[in-house]
Amino acid sequence: MKIAIVAxxxxxxxxxxxxxxxLAREHYPSVELVFHPQCFLSWGHFAGxxxxxxxxxxxxxxxxxxxxxxxARGGYGSxxxxxTVLHRLEVPARRKTYLGYSDLGFLLxxxxxxxxxxxxxxxxxxDFKRKDGEKAVRRALDFxxxxxxxxxxxxxxxxxxxxxxxxxxxxELLGTPWQPDLSGHVLLLEDVSEHLYRIDRAMFHITSNxxxxxxxxxxxxxxxxxxxxxxxxxxxxxxxxxxxxxxSGIPYLGAADIGHDVENxxxxxxxxxxxSASTS
Amino acid sequence: MKIAIVAxxxxxxxxxxxxxxxLAREHYPSVELVFHPQCFLSWGHFAGxxxxxxxxxxxxxxxxxxxxxxxARGGYGSxxxxxTVLHRLEVPARRKTYLGYSDLGFLLxxxxxxxxxxxxxxxxxxDFKRKDGEKAVRRALDFxxxxxxxxxxxxxxxxxxxxxxxxxxxxELLGTPWQPDLSGHVLLLEDVSEHLYRIDRAMFHITSNxxxxxxxxxxxxxxxxxxxxxxxxxxxxxxxxxxxxxxSGIPYLGAADIGHDVENxxxxxxxxxxxSASTS
Numbered sequence: 348m349k350i351a352i353v354a355x356x357x358x359x360x361x362x363x364x365x366x367x368x369x370l371a372r373e374h375y376p377s378v379e380l381v382f383h384p385q386c387f388l389s390w391g392h393f394a395g396x397x398x399x400x401x402x403x404x405x406x407x408x409x410x411x412x413x414x415x416x417x418x419a420r421g422g423y424g425s426x427x428x429x430x431t432v433l434h435r436l437e438v439p440a441r442r443k444t445y446l447g448y449s450d451l452g453f454l455l456x457x458x459x460x461x462x463x464x465x466x467x468x469x470x471x472x473x474d475f476k477r478k479d480g481e482k483a484v485r486r487a488l489d490f491x492x493x494x495x496x497x498x499x500x501x502x503x504x505x506x507x508x509x510x511x512x513x514x515x516x517x518x519e520l521l522g523t524p525w526q527p528d529l530s531g532h533v534l535l536l537e538d539v540s541e542h543l544y545r546i547d548r549a550m551f552h553i554t555s556n557x558x559x560x561x562x563x564x565x566x567x568x569x570x571x572x573x574x575x576x577x578x579x580x581x582x583x584x585x586x587x588x589x590x591x592x593x594x595s596g597i598p599y600l601g602a603a604d605i606g607h608d609v610e611n612x613x614x615x616x617x618x619x620x621x622x623s624a625s626t627s
Numbered sequence: 628m629k630i631a632i633v634a635x636x637x638x639x640x641x642x643x644x645x646x647x648x649x650l651a652r653e654h655y656p657s658v659e660l661v662f663h664p665q666c667f668l669s670w671g672h673f674a675g676x677x678x679x680x681x682x683x684x685x686x687x688x689x690x691x692x693x694x695x696x697x698x699a700r701g702g703y704g705s706x707x708x709x710x711t712v713l714h715r716l717e718v719p720a721r722r723k724t725y726l727g728y729s730d731l732g733f734l735l736x737x738x739x740x741x742x743x744x745x746x747x748x749x750x751x752x753x754d755f756k757r758k759d760g761e762k763a764v765r766r767a768l769d770f771x772x773x774x775x776x777x778x779x780x781x782x783x784x785x786x787x788x789x790x791x792x793x794x795x796x797x798x799e800l801l802g803t804p805w806q807p808d809l810s811g812h813v814l815l816l817e818d819v820s821e822h823l824y825r826i827d828r829a830m831f832h833i834t835s836n837x838x839x840x841x842x843x844x845x846x847x848x849x850x851x852x853x854x855x856x857x858x859x860x861x862x863x864x865x866x867x868x869x870x871x872x873x874x875s876g877i878p879y880l881g882a883a884d885i886g887h888d889v890e891n892x893x894x895x896x897x898x899x900x901x902x903s904a905s906t907s
Contacts, residue, residue, distance in 0.1 A: 391861030392824055423824040426831050430874060519828050522802025523835040544672055544703040548799050551706050555803040581671030594710060 348492050349379045350415045351407035352472060354386040354394035356450045357422030359473060361387055364419075367472045367484055371492075374485065378492040382472075383407060386419045393424045401428050404454075408440035415491050418447030418454070420473035426453040429525050433457050444621075446491060447471050449539070449607065452516035459510070459527035459616055468511035468535070468605065469498070469613035483609040490613050494621035500535060500604050500612040502566055511535035511568075511605055511614035518549035521556045530561040533600065535614050536588070537568035539607035543580035546570060547587050554595035564598035569606025628772050629659045630695045631687035632752060634666040634674035636730045637702030639753060641667055644699075647752045647764055651772075654765065658772040662752075663687060666699045673704045681708050684734075688720035695771050698727030698734070700753035706733040709805050713737050724901075726771060727751050729819070729887065732796035739790070739807035739896055748791035748815070748885065749778070749893035763889040770893050774901035780815060780884050780892040782846055791815035791848075791885055791894035798829035801836045810841040813880065815894050816868070817848035819887035823860035826850060827867050834875035844878035849886025 352364075364382045371380045385403030388395030395403070407416050418425075444465040445458060455466050469490065470483035477483065486498035496503075503509055510532045517536070520526050536553075538546060553559050570584035582590070585602075592599040604612045615621070632644075644662045651660045665683035668675030675683070687696050698705075712734075724745040725738060735746050749770065750763035757763065766778035776783075783789055790812045797816070800806050816833075818826060833839050850864035862870070865882075872879040884892045895901070 389858075392856065392858055423828065426828060430835070518799065519832045522806065522838075523832065524837070525835075526802065548703065548706060552799045552803065555710070555805075557804070558802075576672065578669075578672055 348377055349381065349413050350417050350491055351410065351413040352380060352382045352386060352417050352419050353403045353407045354419040355400050355404050355425035355428050355454060356394065357392065357420050357424060358389045358394040359386040359419040360476070363472060363475050367475050370481060370484060371488060375488050375492045378488065382419070392422070397427050397431070400424070401431050404428060404432055405435050408443060409437045411439040413443060415444040415446065417487070417491060418451045418471050420471055421447070421449030421451055423450050425450050426519070429453060429457045433461055436461070444491060446487060448511070448611065449513050450516060452512045453520065453525070455616065456512070456520050456527045457525040460525050464617070464619050466616040466619070467613055468616070470611055474609065474611070477609050479609050483611060486613065490621065496620065498613045500614050502533065502535070502600070502603060503614060505620060506618065507563070508532040508617045509535065509614050510616050511537070511603070514538040514546060514549045514553070515541060518552045521552060521559070526558065529559065531563050533564055533566060534562045535566045535568055535603040535605055537603070537606040538570045540572045540574060541570070542574040543576045543582065543584070543587065546584055547580070550587055550591040554591040554597055560595050560597060562597060564600040565592055566600045566603035568603035569608060571607055628657055629661065629693050630697050630771055631690065631693040632660060632662045632666060632697050632699050633683045633687045634699040635680050635684050635705035635708050635734060636674065637672065637700050637704065638669045638674040639666040639699040640756070643752060643755050647755050650761060650764060651768060655768050655772045658768065662699070672702070677707050677711070680704070681711050684708060684712055685715050688723060689717045691719040693723060695724040695726065697767065697771060698731045698751050700751055701727070701729030701731055703730050705730050706799070709733060709737045713741055716741070724771060726767060728791070728891065729793050730796060732792045733800065733805065735896065736792070736800050736807045737805040740805050744897070744899050746896040746899070747893055748896070750891055754889065754891070757889050759889050763891060766893065770901065776900065778893045780894050782813065782815070782880070782883060783894060785900060786898065787843070788812040788897045789815065789894050790896050791817070791883070794818040794826060794829045794833070795821060798832045801832060801839070806838065809839065811843050812897070813844055813846060814842045815846045815848055815883040815885055817883070817886040818850045820852045820854060821850070822854040823856045823862065823864070823867065826864055827860070830867055830871040834871040834877055840875055840877060842877060844880040845872055846880045846883035848883035849888060851887055
């Protein structure tokens with residue numbers, strides 16, 4: 348089992364990569380983690396230029412030696428690769444599992460729109476930096492390396508398609524060629540470091556899109572590190588999401604256990620569940 | 628000439644309304660400005676509940692006694708009226724001029740998508756609060772009351788369709804029923820109080836929308852009060868816009884004289900120019 352780690356958005360700390368590698372050596376002896384050197388590059392906001400990030404992603408995805416592509420860290424920037432990367436993905440890329448969240452929703456969406464079957468929303472190596480971050484990283488490795496399902500969001504069930512996105516990222520994808528078809532899906536949403544008026548605006552946007560109105564329902568994960576709203580917004584994130592579900596006729600299904608924190612659970616996309624799945 | 632003022636987004640200061648009324652009485656004796664009492668309501672972030680803001684807008688727009696609807700102030704919230712207001716607009720609403728900018732782009736877009744002919748992006752009463760704000764307000768009144776063209780953005784020409792939007796607002800409209808058809812239009816853009824990574828992301832979004840790729844070209848106005856980016860974004864707003872124009876094949880046409888400031892010029896939408904136009 349060989350996992351490639353690339354950074355389509357922001358630069359990963361080398362110390363984090365070393366800690367995650369050590370953790371994998373200790374607890375997942377059958378796994379080889381390969382941090383692509385691109386993870387440590389820096390170009391302005393990004394982990395290298397668009398060309399450097401694109402090449403690294405393509406190398407990892409198209410190399411038949413790797414079983415999975417694990418995204419190192421979010422931030423901002425994976426959208427800048429969509430136009431150049433997707434049409435260069437080859438057959439071995441389609442066989443791999445892809446795991447990440449936050450800004451990486453851009454890539455997950457693009458891969459889903461292109462019919463890639465094995466996509467999941469969940470922890471990244473950079474989560475190691477959080478307090479008790481090992482917990483999040485081990486949840487990801489249990490899933491990627493062992494195919495365990497015990498890190499799944501508790502709402503995930505078989506024979507019902509699922510998807511999960513950051514609210515802002517999904518909003519910024521609408522009406523582009525990379526908007527995924529989520530008809531019939533249970534859609535889990537989360538966000539971080541936004542003002543509530545931005546959350547309200549993005550929920551307006553998502554629930555006003557005719558294709559998005561075909562989702563089976565919405566569950567709301569954590570909306571954390573909310574920025575001060577002036578004046579006070581006077582509604583909670585749940586009230587905001589319930590409001591837009593009501594306006595749009597999308598069923599609100601309750602809470603989700605995802606967010607920018609160590610508890611962030613894994614959500615496999617569509618009907619796919621890992622092959623060596625076990626409920627242990 | 629009777630102008631109705633309503634606030635589909637945030638509350639207007641009563642003192643600002645008084646100052647703008649006094650200015651109009653002094654310099655535009657033929658004009659009657661009517662501030663709807665809804666302008667001064669408050670409900671959380673908004674100038675009254677959605678129902679209160681919707682009613683006020685409909686009253687003003689559908690009343691044949693008014694020649695124009697001038698939006699009091701931006702902020703956030705006019706999107707929340709789109710679903711309920713647009714299909715209730717009657718024949719007299721279609722004859723009026725509508726003026727506003729920033730968050731009001733939501734309404735301008737919805738009205739444009741619904742085929743309303745007399746729309747313009749330009750100063751609002753709330754601009755009176757800015758240093759030398761009278762300049763912006765008089766530009767708006769010269770246009771609304773006298774049909775003068777000297778407050779137009781210098782790029783505006785006859786027989787070429789124009790439109791102007793806040794970058795973030797346009798992005799949050801894409802893929803909704805209120806996305807206006809801007810094929811062949813020169814599109815002027817501006818923004819305020821955003822991080823550069825957000826500007827980059829919204830420009831990715833706008834220029835990745837297939838219908839938006841049919842604009843005649845993009846001009847960039849001011850991007851002001853930029854929030855600190857960590858790390859430094861290393862690109863200017865103009866570089867960002869040029870980048871996405873290049874990626875998308877949309878011609879970049881240069882600067883625009885619009886933005887969140889007193890210099891903010893007027894941009895009439897489509898091919899419409901005021902009937903009593905004069906180049907004085």
